[in-house]
Amino acid sequence: GDSVTQMEGPVTLSEEAFLTINCTYTATGYPSLFWYVQYPGEGLQLLLKATKADDKGSNKGFEATYRKETTSFHLEKGSVQVSDSAVYFCALVNSGGYQKVTFGIGTKLQVIP
């Protein structure tokens, strides 16, 4: 079945540091890939998405590129802020079936001033 593996946190960075959160996936077919963010005490917010190989999703300074050859979708940001502290979930929706979302375990990011 479909699965998503992402690096376990927590990840602690100083403000303005470079962020990478690794994500790899296993899926049949041609999934769409997503990053969701969850701030403390809140639900999930869509951060960015990519629907086919070599697509780059971007939003709020975050980027991720759909790499089919390495089945990866790593999240990056050049300069993190304290307000980026949250839990980040990598996820996929398979092109077949009824498009349920399969999530990774989540990576907690803490940015310190």
Place this chain on the structure above:
Amino acid sequence: DAGVTQSPTHLIKTRGQQVTLRCSPKSGHDTVSWYQQALGQGPQFIFQYYEEEERQRGNFPDRFSGHQFPNYSSELNVNALLLGDSALYLCASRHPSTDTQYFGPGTRLTVL
């Protein structure tokens, strides 16, 4: 444009009781899915509703049931609550033209 809304925000129940959670999808969205998120874990798919029918189900027992109404809103019912049912329950809706799901703020269920 209102996003996905859920009610109640928080709920405390005791073992053996029954609970009903509610979800209203974004305008124009016709598919509603429910997820369970245990503390420190990623959300797990419970089931999906489309045209008032359950279309797909994850690995959850029959104690978990749902309903979708003609206005696309949905309910999640859990019977015979167990301590392990304590979690954040998330509702997500999807527009028919896209594969992107939008999530509500969730209902935090605590079973004592």
